[in-house]
Amino acid sequence: xxxxxxxxxxxxxxxxxxxxxxxxxxxxxxxxxxxxxxxxxxxxxxxxxxxxxxxxxxxxxxxxxxxxxxxxxxxxxxxxxxxxxxxxxxxxxxxxxxxxxxxxxxxxxxxxxxxxxxxxxxxxxxxxxxxxxxxxxxxxxxxxxxxxxxxxxxxxxxxxxxxxxxxxxxxxxxxxxxxxxxxxxxxxxxxxxxxxxxxxxxxxxxxxxxxxxxxxxxxxxxxxxxxxxxxxxxxxxxxxxxxxxxxxxxxxxxxxxxxxxxxxxxxxxxxxxxxxxxxxxxxxxxxxxxxxxxxxxxxxxxxxxxxxxxxxxxxxxxxxxxxxxxxxxxxxxxxxxxxxxxxxxxxxxxxxxxxxxxxxxxxxxxxxxxxxxxxxxxxxxxx
Amino acid sequence: xxxxxxxxxxxxxxxxxxxxxxxxxxxxxxxxxxxxxxxxxxxxxxxxxxxxxxxxxxxxxxxxxxxxxxxxxxxxxxxxxxxxxxxxxxxxxxxxxxxxxxxxxxxxxxxxxxxxxxxxxxxxxxxxxxxxxxxxxxxxxxxxxxxx
Numbered sequence: 114x115x116x117x118x119x120x121x122x123x124x125x126x127x128x129x130x131x132x133x134x135x136x137x138x139x140x141x142x143x144x145x146x147x148x149x150x151x152x153x154x155x156x157x158x159x160x161x162x163x164x165x166x167x168x169x170x171x172x173x174x175x176x177x178x179x180x181x182x183x184x185x186x187x188x189x190x191x192x193x194x195x196x197x198x199x200x201x202x203x204x205x206x207x208x209x210x211x212x213x214x215x216x217x218x219x220x221x222x223x224x225x226x227x228x229x230x231x232x233x234x235x236x237x238x239x240x241x242x243x244x245x246x247x248x249x250x251x252x253x254x255x256x257x258x259x260x261x262x263x264x265x266x267x268x269x270x271x272x273x274x275x276x277x278x279x280x281x282x283x284x285x286x287x288x289x290x291x292x293x294x295x296x297x298x299x300x301x302x303x304x305x306x307x308x309x310x311x312x313x314x315x316x317x318x319x320x321x322x323x324x325x326x327x328x329x330x331x332x333x334x335x336x337x338x339x340x341x342x343x344x345x346x347x348x349x350x351x352x353x354x355x356x357x358x359x360x361x362x363x364x365x366x367x368x369x370x371x372x373x374x375x376x377x378x379x380x381x382x383x384x385x386x387x388x389x390x391x392x393x394x395x396x397x398x399x400x401x402x403x404x405x406x407x408x409x410x411x412x413x414x415x416x417x418x419x420x421x422x423x424x425x426x427x428x429x430x431x432x433x434x435x436x437x438x439x440x441x442x443x444x445x446x447x448x449x450x451x452x453x454x455x456x457x458x459x460x461x462x463x464x465x466x467x468x469x470x471x472x473x474x475x476x477x478x479x480x481x482x483x484x485x486x487x488x489x490x491x492x493x494x495x496x
Numbered sequence: 497x498x499x500x501x502x503x504x505x506x507x508x509x510x511x512x513x514x515x516x517x518x519x520x521x522x523x524x525x526x527x528x529x530x531x532x533x534x535x536x537x538x539x540x541x542x543x544x545x546x547x548x549x550x551x552x553x554x555x556x557x558x559x560x561x562x563x564x565x566x567x568x569x570x571x572x573x574x575x576x577x578x579x580x581x582x583x584x585x586x587x588x589x590x591x592x593x594x595x596x597x598x599x600x601x602x603x604x605x606x607x608x609x610x611x612x613x614x615x616x617x618x619x620x621x622x623x624x625x626x627x628x629x630x631x632x633x634x635x636x637x638x639x640x641x642x643x644x
Contacts, residue, residue, distance in 0.1 A: 213582040227626040236520045258525040267525070275628060279525055293529075311575075312583060404529065415567050418575025420593045421586065422565075425626040 146428040150228055151289040159428035161220040164287050168299030170219055177215070177320070180358050181208045184327050187351045188334045195337055200330060207323040214316035215301065222424040223306030224292035226273065226281065234274035241269075261403035280404065282384055292422075295376075296383040305383075308424065311417045314373055321366040328359035380405040380412040516636040520629040521554070531561040533622070533630050540634065544615050553607055553619075557630070560603065564596035597623060 146159035154163045163170075181204065189201045229237070241254065254269030256276050267276045270283050273290045277283070282294035284304050293307035305313045331352050376386060381402060385391060391402040406412050519541060524534045535554040537547045574592060578585050604621045612619055612632075620631035 210582050213584065217583055226628070229628070230625065230631075232518050233520055233625070233629060233631070236518065260525060260528050265525075276522075278523065278628075279529055311579070315579065315582070414572055414575070417579065418572045419567055420565055420571045420574070421578070421591045423591075423594055423597060423623070425623070427624075 143432045144428065145426070145430045145432055148432055149426065149428070151225065152287050153225075153289070155428060156220075162222050162303075162428065163219060164297070164303050166286060166299075167219075167302035170300065170302035173215065173300045174212070176358065176362075177208070177211060177323075180327060180355055181323070183351045183355050184330065188327075188330055188355070191334055191338070192330055196333070204323070204326060204330070207319055207326060210319040211316060211323050214312045214319060217312040218298075218301045218305065218309050218316050219303050221303075221309040221312060222426060222428070223304040223310075224294075224308040224422070225287075225304075225306075225424075225426050226275075226278075226290040226292060227426050228272070228290075229274040237275065263401070263403040265403065280382065280385070293382060294384050308422055314377060314417060317366060317370045317373060321363070321370045324359050324363045324366055327355060328363050331356045331359065377413050377416045378409045380416060514636045516634045519632045519634065521632065522629055523627075530565050531622075531627055532558045538632070541617070541632065544617055544634065545612070549611060553611070554630070556603065557600065557622075560596060560600045564593045564600075 144159050146155040146162075149155070152165040154165055154167075155161065156163070184204060185201060189204070192200045254271075254276075256267040256269075258265055258267060258279070260279060265279050267279065269275070270277050270290050272283060272288065275290075277290055278292065280293045281290050283290045284294065284297050286297050287304055289304070291304045291306040293310065295305040295310055295313075297304045298313070301313065301316070303309070334352060335356070373383075376383065379402065381391070385402075406415065517540065519538045521533050521536075521538065524532045533554055535551050535558070537550055541550065571592060601621050601623070604619055608619055616635040618633040618635065620633070622628070622630050625631055
C-alpha cells in the first residue's frame with residue numbers, strides 16, 4: 114500500500130526535497146556543542162568547555178598571577194643574590210604546573226554523560242512499566258546492582274532520562290550527569306569528575322607547593338632584610354601583600370590537598386565522603402567502598418595514572434541530520450516538517466519534551482548513525 | 497527496487513529501509529565500573545539473528561573495552577609521563593584508550609557489514625550513545641516474511 118503511494122509520489126517529490134535538502138545541508142553544519150542541552154559554555158568552536166557560571170575562575174587566576182609576579186619582581190632579585198639562583202627556577206616550574214593544570218581542570222569535560230535519546234528513554238520507560246511499577250509519575254526509579262559483593266543502588270535521572278551509572282551524580286549547576294562526580298568547584302569554574310580529577314589534584318598539589326614556597330621565600334626575605342627597617346616599609350609592602358595572601362591561602366590549600374590525598378588513597382569521591390555512602394552507616398553490614406582496591410598504591414595509581422577516558426559528548430561532531438535528503442526520498446512527503454521538529458528535539462531540555470514526541474520518533478526513518486559515524490571526528494577531542 | 501532483496505548491503509539498508517524498532521542492550525555494572533555490556537540475548541532479536549553469533553559479538557566488544565580500560569604497566573607509564581609534562585602530552589599523543597576505541601569502531605562497522613546488515617539489523621557504536629547502551633536498529637523487511 115505504502116509502496117504504491119510512494120512510487121507515485123516519488124518523481125513529483127524529487128525536485129522539492131532538493132532545495133529543502135540544500136537548506137538542510139547548510140543548516141546541517143551545526144556542531145553538537147551548539148545544541149548541547151546542559152548549562153555549559155563552549156569556546157573555540159567546541160574545543161573548550163566551561164560551566165555556565167565560571168564562578169571565581171578569573172579571581173583564582175588573578176590571585177596566582179599577581180602573587181607570582183610580585184614574587185618574581187620583588188623577592189627573587191634579593192634571594193638570588195643572597196641565596197641561590199634556583200629559587201626563581203623552582204618558582205617558575207611550580208607556577209607553570211599550577212596554571213596549566215588549572216586551565217586543564219577548567220576547560221576539560223569532567224565526564225559529562227550525554228542525555229538519553231528519545232528512543233532510549235522510551236525503551237527504558239517501557240521496561241520500567243513492564244516491571245509493574247505502581248504509578249507513572251513516581252515509580253521506584255532505582256535499580257540495584259551488585260558490585261564487588263556489595264549492593265549499589267542506581268538512581269534514575271529524570272533530567273537525563275537514564276539510570277545513572279555507579280558513582281555518577283547530576284550537577285544542578287551545570288545540569289549534567291557527571292561520571293565519578295566529585296564536586297562542582299567554583300574556584301575552577303567547572304565540575305570535577307572522572308576526566309579532570311587528576312588535573313584538579315595536580316592543580317591543588319602544585320598550588321600548595323607554590324604557595325608554601327612563596328610563603329617561605331617571602332618570610333626568608335623579610336627575615337634577612339630586617340637590618341634596614343626603614344627600607345622594609347617602602348619596597349616590602351608588596352612583599353607583605355604576598356605574605357598575607359600566602360598565609361591565608363596556604364592553610365586552606367594544604368588542607369584541601371591533604372583531604373584529596375586521603376580521597377585518592379581510598380578511592381573515594383568528595384560526594385561519597387560527604388554523604389557517607391561507604392562509611393558504614395549500619396554496622397551490621399560490611400559497607401566498605403566497593404570501588405577501592407584496598408591498597409593505597411593501587412588506588413592512587415588507578416585514580417591518577419589510569420587510562421584517560423574519552424569525552425562522551427562529542428562536542429565538535431556535527432548534529433546528525435536524521436531526516437536528511439536521502440531518507441526524505443523514501444518516507445512519505447510529510448517528514449519535511451517532522452525533520453525540523455525532530456532536530457529540535459535534540460536541543461531542548463527533556464522537561465520541554467512532551468511525551469508524545471518521544472513516541473513519534475521511533476517511527477522516523479533510520480538514525481543517521483552511518484552519517485554520524487563518518488562525520489564524527491574520530492576521537493580528536495582531547496579535552 | 498525500493499525494498500531490499502533478501503541479502504542487503506549496509507548501504508542499501510541505510511538508504512532504503514524503514515526502521516521497525518530499536519533494541520537497547522544496557523550496561524552490566526556487576527563487574528564494577530569497567531565498560532561491559534549485558535550479553536543476554538534480547539527477545540526481540542530472536543527471529544533475526546543467531547543467539548550464539550550475537551553473544552559472540554557482545555563478548556568481543558566487552559573484551560575490547562576491557563583492553564581499553566586495562567590498568568597495567570603501559571597505562572601507568574602513559575599516566576606518569578603525562579603527569580610529568582603537566583598533561584600537555586595529551587595534545588600531541590593519542591591515548592591508548594582512543595586507539596582501542598578506533599579499533600572498536602572498525603569492529604562494529606565490520607560486524608555490521610558482514611553479519612548484521614544482511615539480516616536487516618544495524619549495530620550502533622556505543623560511543624555514539626555515551627557508552628551507555630548498544631543500540632540495535634531493526635529494519636522493516638518485507639522480503640523476509642514477518643519482521644518479527
